Amino acid sequence: MLLNLSYNDKEIKRQIEAELGKPFGLRERIKMRGNGSPKLILKEASEEITQLMARDKNRNVCNIEMRPNGIIIGFRSKLENYGLIVPYRKLVIFKGNSDEYTLYKDNHFFRIIAGKKDVAVHNFMKKLLEAKAAATPQNPDFGDIA
Template sequence: MTKQNTAPVLFLNAQKARLSGKLISLKEKMLLNVSYNNPEVTRKINNEVGKPFTLRERIKMKGIGSSKLFITSTSIEIHNLLILDSYVNTCNIEMRPSGIIVGFRSLLESYALIIPYYKLRLYKGKAEEYSIYRDHYFIKIRAKANDKATHKFIKKVMDYKAENLPLGPEDL
């Protein structure tokens, strides 16, 4: 018979662990309810994607927000929020210095998917659809061929991402 390891085993709840008296999340949740002015949520967003652009920067960039975007498909966590009401599912995107915020509403609550540029994956899947990914979250939005504003904004996001991401270890 082999001797089994008798070292103490640390059992962790899949979502949370208690460390030095503070409750911390093991899987950082970046799908946030932003309906209320909560300093903790604001701090989390600012740490992840940076503080909002100044008015001067917004004017220089010719806008940092998208028009109304129609959602065609989502990951299960977002889908579970969107099916709570019977309205047309729409979202908008806000650019930040280090990422984007995809905002949408369900019932009377506002939600935001926080995506830093280094985790942002943006694909043009079908002919009239863009897919926005962050880890296991995704949102697919409709972009008709004649919807120039959406195509222009997505290009602006991709160009800004390319300009502001470090290329390699020497850039850090």
């Protein structure tokens, strides 16, 4: 779900909290050593996101906020803030060659540049993968599949 987060709308806040849970408290953030990513430089994005970002001439960057049940990938276009709401169950992360990560959710994706010297980005992606693994059930119930 791609949302405009520029305004303090209670309905949008309620939707995000229903999907991803409430933001982490101060103690939890300190224990996690932060729940937000450094500035991430975009190499490529899905068509809808690319069209939003093409409105201005600024460098395309994004950030990621971790929540108990997923992440919010935030970016700006002109003076508007947008966020892609991604529950862990729909998040797919690929590590391409040594300098990029790709995050997928359904028909949206973000390809992020992370060079060898971007240690903070690599550490955050490792933390994100660990949080996704912790939120994923060990033995998912597949129903009556035989």
